[in-house]
Each structure stands twice: as C-alpha cells, then as structure tokens.
Amino acid sequence: MKVLVIGRGGREHSLIQKFSQSPQVTNLYAAPGNAGMEREAECVAIPETNHDELITFAKENKVDLTFVGPENPLLDGIVDRFQEAGLLVFGPSKAAALIEGSKHFAKQIMKKYSIPTADYEAFTDAEQAKEYIRAKGAPIVVKADGLAAGKGVVVAETIDQALEAVEDMLLDGQFGEASQEIVVEEFLEGAEFSLMAFVNGENVYPMVTAKDHKRAYEGDQGPNTGGMGAFAPAPDLPEQSYQFAVESILQKTASALVEEGRTFTGILYAGLIQTAKGPKVIEFNARFGDPETQVVLPLLENDLVQVVLDVLDRKNPQLQWADQACAGVVVASAGYPGSYKKGIALPEWSEESGLFAVHAGTKKVNDGYVSDGGRVLLFGTKAPDLASALQSVNKALKVFDETEDFFYRNDIGKSAIIAADQNVE
Known part of the structure; x- marks a missing residue:
C-alpha cells in the first residue's frame, strides 16, 4: 500500500514513524517532509499549499491513502479537492475544519448544542x-x-x-x-489537557489523554509557543472526567457538526481544562496536535493504516493502548518564539534504550543535521511511568547543555507527577 503524508513538522514525522511500522505499507511519501523523515520515507518537494501538484503526484504514483497533517491545507479545502479527484484521503472537509479555523464559529456551535466552555463575546x-x-x-x-x-x-x-x-x-x-475578529472569553481555572479522537460522522473513537506545555520557559513562564513538550496519558485526570469529555464534548461536537451539515471525518482535537465544574473546552483543532501526537502515537498498539481504513469504513478500529507513559521534550532554537538563527549544527545524540527523535526544524548537511526552525527536535521515550520516561529523556537532552544556541525545559510533566502523587495519598 502506498501512503502519502502531507506536512513538514514534528507531528508529520511522528505520523511517518507510525506508518512506517505498518506491514501494509510498501511505499511511504512525505510532502514536503523534513530532513528527519528521509530515514523512513521518500520526501517529495511539493509544498502543502500546492493542491494541484499534490493531486497529480498522488495520481501518477497510485497513492492508496493520503493523510493531511497540518491545519492550513485542511482549511483551504485540500480534502475536498482530493475527494473530487477520486483519491482516498483522511481529514475533514473545508466546511468541517472551520471548527478550528474560526473560534467564533466553534463557540457558536458549543453554545447552540450545550457543550461546556467559557462564556464569551465576539467583536470586530x-x-x-x-x-x-x-x-x-x-x-x-x-x-x-x-x-x-x-x-x-x-x-x-x-x-x-x-x-x-x-x-x-x-x-x-x-x-x-x-x-x-476576536473572541473575548471568561478565564477558566484548572489543569489543561488534550483529548483527540478518530472521527467519522457520529462515530467517535477516543485516544488517550495528553498534556503539553505551551510556555517557552520553566515554571510555565514566558511567551506562548507551539509547544515545548508533552506527555501521555495525563496521570492526574479522573476517569469520570475522561468519560465526560468523550461523551459530552467530543461525541456531542461530532453529532453537532453532522446536524449542521458539516460532517467531520478525521482527527478531532479538544483542548480542555478540568475546572471545579468538570471539563470545559478551551479550543478545538481539526487535526492531530503538535507535540501531543509525538507522545500519543507511540502508545498506540494498532496498525495506524488499518485504524484509518476502519474509521473511513465506519468500522470500530478497536484501539489498543500500551499500559505505559510516553514523554517528549522539545529542543528549540535560542530566541524562539521570537527571532532565532538557522543553520546551527546539532550535536550528535544516541537513540538507545527506546529513545526516539522526532524532527521538526532540521536540515541535513553532509553526515549531520543543522537547525532550520524554531522548534528543532523532540526527544521522547516510553516507560512504565511518567517519571521514568522523563528521566530518560532529560538524560538524553544533556548533549544540548554545552551550547547556548538551543534550549529546552527541564520541568515538562513534573507538576503532573506531583499532582498524581497527591491524589494517591
């Protein structure tokens, strides 16, 4: 089976890594991909925005399945275009992807269908x-x-x-x-977490929970970034909150989109907060989260190709999850999320003891890699518990301590470990 992944970031590299494990895959392509993906896939120099060339490539190479990673092509209607061309593609239509493309629209849906979220008003x-x-x-x-x-x-x-x-x-x-246009909303207090699901219409197949850290610096200080690290599952989230999020948020939202004539197929991501009154929605995304994907997919024991095919066929994929924790920490260029230098040589690292590296902003030069973005790499691993996973990742990250050209956070997941220990006590 020939599979094409559209995108170039860490999320897409994680998808490539998972697809490469499938015995069904004979050819794996990434468009445009990144330097790290070249180990598992053939990178094709077609940008995500060039729908015509992507469709031509998929047809000429007889691609059996295309998976769209990032949000921009989804909101530009790439799935609609692929379907019109008679190609099998996984992702929401332009109409359904608006759940991410407009926060005001998402709020209107939640208000109309009584999906818990913060009070708000929208303004121009x-x-x-x-x-x-x-x-x-x-x-x-x-x-x-x-x-x-x-x-x-x-x-x-x-x-x-x-x-x-x-x-x-x-x-x-x-x-x-x-x-x-802006949305001004009530501040909600509580612990944030993410919950993603494979969705086709009203069929919702939830994944394990995850948490990411948006702030650039330790102690959750500094400006917001695309994410400085993540872990899964969230060890401090009560089971009843998980079930509520699945039934009263993800399921209700999927059903609402069907009702609105915007049937959703793809990955529905709910950014949630555990308030004193239970989980509420902060935001929706119409695709896998980044960096949550990098710590959720390694825990999935199913063949990802088969999962996608089952969901498209409206069959229950019977998701199976490893009874482990997965943690990932991002290495970023100094200055990110502001201005930063590119082309800085990366130190060599060892992928021993289950450590994996997910590339986001790298470029291959001779036998090594140089930086080519703000978020450069994510180092991750699985372990029996979150503390053990983080210990392994932080040990591997020490190769970056000798340079001032990169930085990472040492405290990813620590607050969750403390909270989980307090719940046990």
Missing part, C-alpha cells in the same frame, strides 16, 4: 471589546478568531493587558486576517 469593533472587558474585569482571555500558529491567545492578568491585546489584534492587525 475595538471600542466595544474594550467596554466589555472593563465590565467583566480581569483575568480575561483575548483570542484571535482565526489561525495564528498557536500564538493568537492572550491570557490577560490585568485589564490593561487585555486592552493592549485588543489594540494589537483589531487595530494593529497583529495576526493579519486571523485577528480581524
């Missing part, structure tokens, strides 16, 4: 937004309506910070078209 007028913020007070959350690469959210601890965020987004166009 800055003065009206400011008036609302002054009336509600702080802390309060300001979000760009559209895609902003994980950086379009400001958790304002003061009214002044919130007002500044409104000006940045609505008046100064900080995120371009993505911030022509």
